[in-house]
Amino acid sequence: EIVMTQSPATLSVSPGERATLSCRASQSVNTNLAWYQQKPGQAPRLVIYGASTRATGIPARFSGSGSGTEFTLTISSLQSEDSAVYYCQQYNTWPRTFGQGTNVEI
Amino acid sequence: EVQLVESGGGLIQPGKSLRLSCAASGFTFSSYVLSWVRQAPGKGLEWVSAIDGGGISAYYADSVRGRFTLSRDNSKDTLYLQMNSLRADDAAIYYCAKVRTGGNWYDAFDIWGRGTMVTVSS
Numbered sequence: 001e002i003v004m005t006q007s008p009a010t011l012s013v014s015p016g017e018r019a020t021l022s023c024r025a026s027q028s029v030n031t032n033l034a035w036y037q038q039k040p041g042q043a044p045r046l047v048i049y050g051a052s053t054r055a056t057g058i059p060a061r062f063s064g065s066g067s068g069t070e071f072t073l074t075i076s077s078l079q080s081e082d083s084a085v086y087y088c089q090q091y092n093t094w095p096r097t098f099g100q101g102t103n104v105e106i
Numbered sequence: 107e108v109q110l111v112e113s114g115g116g117l118i119q120p121g122k123s124l125r126l127s128c129a130a131s132g133f134t135f136s137s138y139v140l141s142w143v144r145q146a147p148g149k150g151l152e153w154v155s156a157i158d159g160g161g162i163s164a165y166y167a168d169s170v171r172g173r174f175t176l177s178r179d180n181s182k183d184t185l186y187l188q189m190n191s192l193r194a195d196d197a198a199i200y201y202c203a204k205v206r207t208g209g210n211w212y213d214a215f216d217i218w219g220r221g222t223m224v225t226v227s228s
Contacts, residue, residue, distance in 0.1 A: 032212055034214035034215070036151075036215075043201055043220055044143075044151065044201070044218055045218070046206070046214055049206060049213070049216075050214075055206075055214075056216075087150065087151055089153075089214070089215075091212055091213060091214060095166075095167045096156070097153065098151040098152065098153065100150050101151075
């Protein structure tokens with residue numbers, strides 16, 4: 001099983017600042033990596049797929065990068081509505097696995 | 107509008123069985139791999155199972171293999187998760203999720219339902 005490790009666990013930032021979230025895979029997942037946003041009481045929402053492609057309706061301030069085992073989600077100029085838990089997920093091998101999440105507080 | 111709606115959750119005793127359903131609309135149901143993902147209270151996301159569009163092949167997490175069975179009825183645009191021998195650690199919100207592109211196992215989940223809560227307690 002591929003273990004996905006996210007850091008930091010919690011990120012406290014001010015509106016307008018930049019947030020950088022990291023995700024590391026225990027073995028290569030190529031670019032089969034997604035990022036999801038989850039707000040309290042809601043289902044997860046796809047933000048990034050293919051490591052770097054924004055999903056439909058996702059603002060341009062969200063960007064993803066990386067390949068292999070190291071990945072980054074960057075949120076430039078944070079807005080209040082970006083406060084959420086962000087999960088990375090690999091879909092390269094079975095079982096699909098998620099990171100433990102990064103809580104972004106604004 | 108593309109939509110997934112889960113149902114069938116509830117309070118169930120340990121060792122008993124429960125069947126979850128996920129009704130789909132707004133897309134060609136039989137073309138897409140579907141999965142169940144669960145989330146225990148206050149915890150992260152855990153992938154449970156996935157099935158191909160034809161209902162022929164399925165994959166399971168080790169934690170549920172042998173106890174859970176995933177199936178689909180493409181004539182009813184509905185996905186099912188039969189859960190047997192339920193344990194306390196199966197308690198979670200169960201989400202149904204669709205992959206982004208048809209016929210593709212290796213893709214992200216672009217549409218999620220709102221989830222159905224399963225509570226396992228005596």
